[in-house]
């Protein structure tokens with residue numbers, strides 16, 4: 205039981221008329237693969253989600269994607285039982301044991317909501333009659349935590365999202381981006397290990413959205429939460445997701461890592477999704493670098509510049525000067541300023557867009573490592589040709 | 600044929616009036632003790648508060664009222680209005696009556712809110728109760744006041760209590776309705792925010808629903824005060840004190856001047872109370 209959150213054969217139905225008998229029929233029809241319209245026609249029941257199976261690993265960000273009405277929110281809201289499931293289990297695990305939040309009693313449900321699962325809303329759902337600090341403290345207040353302790357915990361989270369100066373501000377005076385920071389801090393405040401985020405950044409304009417995505421990823425490195433994230437923006441999903449699930453008409457079509465989704469789309473629906481994607485952020489360095497021979501001793505890099513890689517030191521040298529090499533681990537950002545003779549050695553998962561940015565910082569080619577050894581090299585020319593290749597594919 | 604039907608209908612009168620008077624008799628016979636206790640304690644409360652207000656030096660109260668409004672409102676107009684209005688009432692010689700009316704309104708509003716807000720909350724949470732209550736509330740506001748004045752007179756005798764009860768019957772639909780509307784219109788996302796963080800139904804009520812509905816409830820309070828004030832003359836008719844008394848007296852003796860003076864005092868009191876009530880919500 206390694207998953208922090210797992211959905212097992214989850215069905216969610218919305219009966220539009222009274223009387224539950226038809227729900228059973230709707231489930232049967234759904235299992236037979238009937239479409240949402242057919243089920244609605246036959247039973248008067250709206251199919252929310254049918255037979256959803258999904259495992260979200262501890263500390264990972266899992267993104268639900270799909271067109272409007274595909275059931276993303278419905279599935280996400282089953283994770284804290286804001287939507288009731290008709291069938292199936294929604295398991296909240298702690299590494300040793302698990303609870304089925306879909307069937308537990310009300311007290312257990314409230315306990316889970318208070319301590320294990322927190323939520324960030326698309327429309328922020330910040331309470332306008334409360335100050336920023338009072339909003340962030342909501343979850344702790346509901347848990348009856350003493351004001352002094354609460355204040356301390358809240359202030360810590362406010363600092364985390366950069367709102368410490370706004371603690372006493374009136375939330376009505378905050379911009380959308382700031383309000384959603386309050387939403388994030390509120391979710392972090394209870395120290396829940398599972399976060400549900402239903403399109404948290406969609407209501408923000410693109411610049412702020414990107415900024416908050418970056419901040420979320422920075423925070424995630426530190427906090428290592430298990431996050432279920434709904435998005436309808438494939439670029440956002442690819443950027444932040446460790447796992448992506450594509451949904452259509454209440455059913456899960458494909459689940460996989462971003463790379464898997466891009467490399468082996470399950471069907472045309474998925475293919476259509478990724479065709480609208482900006483590929484620069486996901487194309488990784490090892491897919492367009494110039495590979496180095498495993499035996500570095502006879503390496504001749506004349507083709508990519510007047511440099512030589514010294515096998516003994518792993519250093520790049522030219523006839524006229526020595527370079528120092530700065531190794532960046534996976535996901536580690538480059539320093540703002542680089543010494544003049546510094547060569548960057550980046551991880552193989554670094555994306556094309558990051559590589560393009562890094563190549564602007566340093567006049568020298570970029571080396572690529574796989575965590576243990578240097579495996580390739582990217583100069584400006586290889587980056588440009590990769591970008592050209594991508595734009596030709598897109599056209 | 601038609602005549603026969605007509606005769607049959609008129610000769611078989613449904614004894615609605617009789618039932619109601621029987622009911623009143625029944626209550627009177629069996630609950631005398633309880634009625635006396637209710638009547639006694641309410642009269643005592645209203646009267647002693649009236650005495651208290653009347654005993655205080657008027658100028659001091661006026662200064663206090665002006666200062667209070669100024670503190671709430673932080674503007675010039677409202678406190679000025681309050682000061683000038685009260686001074687005018689004092690000048691016209693209706694101070695004591697105004698204080699008696701104020702005390703009556705305070706009690707009727709207090710009781711109306713104490714009953715009305717919980718009822719409104721209950722109705723907002725139970726659609727069937729809301730549906731059942733709607734026609735009743737309409738009835739309370741449309742039934743001519745004198746109709747229920749008679750049974751209250753029989754039950755409680757002439758005095759403050761029947762006045763207060765008729766005032767409450769007339770005014771209480773406002774806080775019930777406004778509370779119900781306020782709670783029912785709380786945004787679903789706010790409720791879900793509360794639920795998602797594990798609120799119990801009680802916490803949901805106190806921390807989400809009531810604060811969100813507060814502006815509406817406050818509007819209900821203002822309406823309740825205004826409706827209570829509009830009943831002063833009728834309350835005076837059954838023996839309650841206050842500004843209604845000179846109006847009734849003027850009516851009986853056809854004194855145009857007294858009627859206008861007292862009527863004017865009521866209007867001024869209405870304006871002042873309205874200003875003071877609103878200053879709370881216009882603070883934001």
Ligand SMILES: Nc1ncnc2c1ncn2[C@@H]1O[C@H](COP(=O)(O)OP(=O)(O)OP(=O)(O)O)[C@@H](O)[C@H]1O
Pocket residue numbers: 218250251252270271272273274275276277278279436
């Ligand atoms: N409470 C409800 N009652 C009835 N039908 C509902 C309810 N909630 C969702 N639905 C229906 O279930 C379907 C899935 O809705 P859902 O909100 O999960 O879609 P979504 O993928 O989140 O779409 P969006 O991108 O627009 O948010 C829709 O057809 C919707 O009408």
Ligand SMILES: [Mg+2]
Pocket residue numbers: 276277278402434
């Ligand atoms: Mg949605």
